[in-house]
Amino acid sequence: MVINLYTPGHGDPLDTLIVNGIVLSLMEEYPDIKIEVLKQASRFIVKILNKDDINERNVIDNAIMSIIEDCELETEGKIGLSFSSQPAVRPENIVKAINGALSHINSSKSSFIEDFSDELHAMKKQEGRGKEKRNLFKVHVQIAPFTGSYLRLPYMTVGNTGTASKAGFKAEEADYIVCPFCFIFSWAGLIKSTSIIVFSTKNKKSTLFILPSPVKATQDDVALLSLIFGEKVEVVRAGDREIPALGGVLYSMASGETIGALSAQSLLDAIYWVSAKEGNFISVRSFGSMPLLNVYKFVAEAKRKSPFLVRLIDTIADREPELLTLLTESLVIPGYNIYDIVRSLWAFLERIEKTDKVPLDIGIVDTLIKLIK
Ligand SMILES: [Zn+2]
Structure with a gap:
């Protein structure tokens, strides 16, 4: 029953x-x-x-x-x-x-x-x-x-x-x-x-x-x-x-x-x-x-493909948390340009000091490209 x-x-x-x-x-x-x-x-x-x-x-x-x-x-x-x-x-x-x-x-x-x-x-x-x-x-x-x-x-x-x-x-x-x-x-x-x-x-x-x-x-x-x-x-x-x-x-x-x-x-x-x-x-x-699914897919897949995702997100949260919003929006709202997103991430990583550098791993970028259409 x-x-x-x-x-x-x-x-x-x-x-x-x-x-x-x-x-x-x-x-x-x-x-x-x-x-x-x-x-x-x-x-x-x-x-x-x-x-x-x-x-x-x-x-x-x-x-x-x-x-x-x-x-x-x-x-x-x-x-x-x-x-x-x-x-x-x-x-x-x-x-x-x-x-x-x-x-x-x-x-x-x-x-x-x-x-x-x-x-x-x-x-x-x-x-x-x-x-x-x-x-x-x-x-x-x-x-x-x-x-x-x-x-x-x-x-x-x-x-x-x-x-x-x-x-x-x-x-x-x-x-x-x-x-x-x-x-x-x-x-x-x-x-x-x-x-x-x-x-x-x-x-x-x-x-x-x-x-x-x-x-x-x-x-x-x-x-x-x-x-x-x-x-x-x-x-x-x-x-x-x-x-x-x-x-x-x-x-x-x-x-x-x-x-x-x-x-x-x-x-x-x-x-x-x-x-x-x-x-x-x-x-x-x-x-x-x-909607949550694309954010879940991004995290699950980027974690599988790259050991740096958690460090990247933590570093962004520490320094420029607004960038997290942009990243989240690009995953849930259609129409974002993937190149703009990757460029923003790249520019952010250029701004932070050498000692705290996190690589923008290909596994993370690949996953973004797949999910942001
Ligand atoms: Zn009740």
């Missing part, structure tokens, strides 16, 4: 985090499980093809353990790090909320298979803008940049200063709330599949989040890309270097393990956003998504 689960349709990145959280928690408990994921508008359908006797308690425990273990790392964990630019809530509050969600699941004897099988999940559970209750939990900006107590224009501004807040474009103050399962799986998705890079200068802290989004994928595709992105946790303290979101996708991917191949028909996006705190002003910016 095939089990169909539906994410609630809150939009990105919340639904992507939920779908990754569900698929990865299931896979870790049942390594032989077969799953197909398909994105349909703002929600995902998860088809469990070969298991109808799932021990839900074990899957929920798996998701919760990943969250609790991360919170125990305090400021070194993903949750601790992700709050550096949005300091309203600390890891200990997340642990408390997770325990609350679990005790509600236990007392109400609810089943996530049953709840997510219902396409009207979000409506029936009264998820969305509203007040926190015993069975409804506030989602934080880290897992849903569109949340926050105040919804103001411009869309992504959650600060309470600036002209938009005075202009009268103010929605009624309300939190964004979800059921215990959405709450638990979204945080688990953040821990298991999201790359987090924190840039820190004297007056400014920003956190770049990147995660793979399975548009059409199998359980192995989700696992492979989550392994690559999920392992990337970095704090960049020195200087002003800040990797732009698009460039960050290539940067995170290049430093990960590109072992194994994606399935032939798969389609995956990367979703990214930056939360920033500059002085007292808090904002979310650079929120978007991009």
Whole structure:
């Protein structure tokens, strides 16, 4: 019997985090499980093809353990790090909320298979803008940049200063709330599949989040890309270097393990956003998504053909991170001229000192030529 689960349709990145959280928690408990994921508008359908006797308690425990273990790392964990630019809530509050969600699941004897099988999940559970209750939990900006107590224009501004807040474009103050399962799986998705890079200068802290989004994928595709992105946790303290979101996708991917191949028909996006705190002003910016396959192909193949790819990407990230954006764009947007790209790389390498030189290996150039048409 095939089990169909539906994410609630809150939009990105919340639904992507939920779908990754569900698929990865299931896979870790049942390594032989077969799953197909398909994105349909703002929600995902998860088809469990070969298991109808799932021990839900074990899957929920798996998701919760990943969250609790991360919170125990305090400021070194993903949750601790992700709050550096949005300091309203600390890891200990997340642990408390997770325990609350679990005790509600236990007392109400609810089943996530049953709840997510219902396409009207979000409506029936009264998820969305509203007040926190015993069975409804506030989602934080880290897992849903569109949340926050105040919804103001411009869309992504959650600060309470600036002209938009005075202009009268103010929605009624309300939190964004979800059921215990959405709450638990979204945080688990953040821990298991999201790359987090924190840039820190004297007056400014920003956190770049990147995660793979399975548009059409199998359980192995989700696992492979989550392994690559999920392992990337970095704090960049020195200087002003800040990797732009698009460039960050290539940067995170290049430093990960590109072992194994994606399935032939798969389609995956990367979703990214930056939360920033500059002085007292808090904002979310650079929120978007991009197709991921060509970037994956580039990294996987260039790594096979050249031992210098990781060093090249790291050197660019250190010195001229904008060049990473150009490289990423050339891989995903048609119309870039390959010679311009190679010339830009060449000129960059000419500018850096002899001691840090990285060769522009033929294997890297060949792969670029193949992929940039
Ligand atoms: Zn829910």
